[in-house]
Amino acid sequence: MTCYGLKEQPPMGARSTQESLKKPGLRLTRQRRILLELIDRSGHHLDAEHLYRLAKERDPGINRVTVYRTLKLLKQGQLVDELDLMHYDGDQHYYETRLKQEHAHMVCLRCGKVEEFFGDPLRKLRREIETHFGFQILVARTEVGGYCAHCQVLRVREMQEAAAQAPPPAPPARRRR
Amino acid sequence: MTCYGLKEQPPMGARSTQESLKKPGLRLTRQRRILLELIDRSGHHLDAEHLYRLAKERDPGINRVTVYRTLKLLKQGQLVDELDLMHYDGDQHYYETRLKQEHAHMVCLRCGKVEEFFGDPLRKLRREIETHFGFQILVARTEVGGYCAHCQVLRVREMQEAAAQAPPPAPPARRRR
């Protein structure tokens, strides 16, 4: 039976990313504490710049470079996953804790909304790749781009308006590049 | 029944990417012809720089910018897919025609080999996302990183050697950044 929705138990047995950083030779600095908490708490998908701005509210002296270095560390330690979200808004990377169960990301190319898909098909895909190829999966990422249910309706309307010689509405503001 | 391996029929009914470029207002220039042929023919996953170098062999005057512009065009026209291959070798993007059936990419994080997975689970995942969310999928991308069967064995050996105080072998040469 297929299951949608977030399961409660963390997949790695870790209670927080912050705890997992306690490894030999690693130091839990003020800056790292702030960043880890922001990542763990955040419901959104944060990119380095966004995370930097949030961190700056708590510690105005924090440097952008520290954010990048911390993210790199977390990525190497498999504590966060790196996403692109189909490069909808530029080429930056987004980050999320691994405390949640594996899921796919659906990015609406019209409104930018990101939805998450949890469910059996993902686990099945992973299992099949592992068994068929003997491939040991460390990270997996499924991202799809398209139109969310809401925007599909709006697009039909837009097409009709366009056909009626009306100029198409401007797309939503994006980060310029 | 699950099916592995490349099916023959192209998913979009197109015979080549080159043909598909014949749209109103678009011109099939010498440079584009070269690039399209390279992309269609290439078995590997090419990034912009690699494609540029290959194109330069045929037309030494071609400019890197033209490569980027052509790739952007093809991406917009849904004629190629953009991949990251888990950023194994840097942050550039890789491209492949859509003439092949949908597949996932498995990137070995030790040797860099990229394998492709075709099969039912992918189609099932797509179908489920579409039906459950009413999401209209335009592009889908599944990438997994881990260790290929071959490297798993080698890693065990490396671990044993490391335990015996021998310094671990240097990782394979990557693009510096």
Added chain:
DNA sequence: GTTAGTGCAAACCTTTTGCAGCTCT
């Protein structure tokens, strides 16, 4: 007291943009 981590400045890689001139159709 050591060693890891930080901030700063500067570099780096990849990709995009502005513009004058060229070339497909």
Added chain:
DNA sequence: AGAGCTGCAAAAGGTTTGCACTAAC
């Protein structure tokens, strides 16, 4: 002829690096 495309130079966005100083253990 004219819109579309190219090459060149220069810029931009995102990320990394070198180094002296600071702080966690």
